[in-house]
Amino acid sequence: MKVEKNLNDKLRDTKLIYDLDKIEEKEEFAFQLDWGKIDTPEGLFNIIDKVDVRFYIEKNSEGFLIKGNVKTKLELECSRCLNKYNQNIIGEIEAYYINSKLSDKYTKNEKLDSLDNIIFFDESKVDVTDRIIESILMEIPEKPLCGEDCKGLCAVCGIDLNENPDHKHEEEYIDPRFAKLLDIFNEEK
Numbered sequence: 001m002k003v004e005k006n007l008n009d010k011l012r013d014t015k016l017i018y019d020l021d022k023i024e025e026k027e028e029f030a031f032q033l034d035w036g037k038i039d040t041p042e043g044l045f046n047i048i049d050k051v052d053v054r055f056y057i058e059k060n061s062e063g064f065l066i067k068g069n070v071k072t073k074l075e076l077e078c079s080r081c082l083n084k085y086n087q088n089i090i091g092e093i094e095a096y097y098i099n100s101k102l103s104d105k106y107t108k109n110e111k112l113d114s115l116d117n118i119i120f121f122d123e124s125k126v127d128v129t130d131r132i133i134e135s136i137l138m139e140i141p142e143k144p145l146c147g148e149d150c151k152g153l154c155a156v157c158g159i160d161l162n163e164n165p166d167h168k169h170e171e172e173y174i175d176p177r178f179a180k181l182l183d184i185f186n187e188e189k
């Protein structure tokens with residue numbers, strides 16, 4: 001859907017664009033964003049709290065550094081029990097913006113382990129929206145869990161074992177839907 005595809009672009013806001021010429025040597029910023037949703041590689045997720053952003057911008061001779069953190073809460077689906085739950089997110093922002101005139105020096109420098117945190121810029125205006133989005137995406141667990149001790153779902157019938165801690169099947173029990181398959185399997189042996 002077109003709407004979803006462009007969601008993260010819609011999160012862009014003029015107040016997230018900083019004019020470096022207007023920034024002193026080092027300046028701190030703190031604000032909250034009312035984003036509501038975020039587009040991720042796994043789909044659209046609800047943000048159920050304000051996005052709390054704090055960072056500083058520090059200028060140097062080659063460009064500037066942005067460093068800070070992002071706090072919020074996402075609604076995720078537990079990978080074991082499939083229930084929705086709230087996940088606290090504390091993301092980090094750390095990016096070096098280097099004047100693109102100096103890009104050769106950096107791309108040719110073998111000492112540099114990675115260019116991951118380096119962004120080259122031409123204009124004096126920079127948009128930090130992507131840094132905030134990235135910092136949230138980085139903190140979404142690969143296998144979200146509603147709790148470390150989530151018991152998940154019964155492998156036989158799919159009932160939620162967190163809500164039914166005493167749930168058990170007789171050892172001999174075989175789901176009738178599988179019984180036929182098992183018959184066929186046994187015949188082939």
Ligand SMILES: [Zn+2]
Nearest residue numbers: 078081146150
């Ligand atoms: Zn769970």
Ligand SMILES: [Zn+2]
Nearest residue numbers: 154156157158
């Ligand atoms: Zn069961």
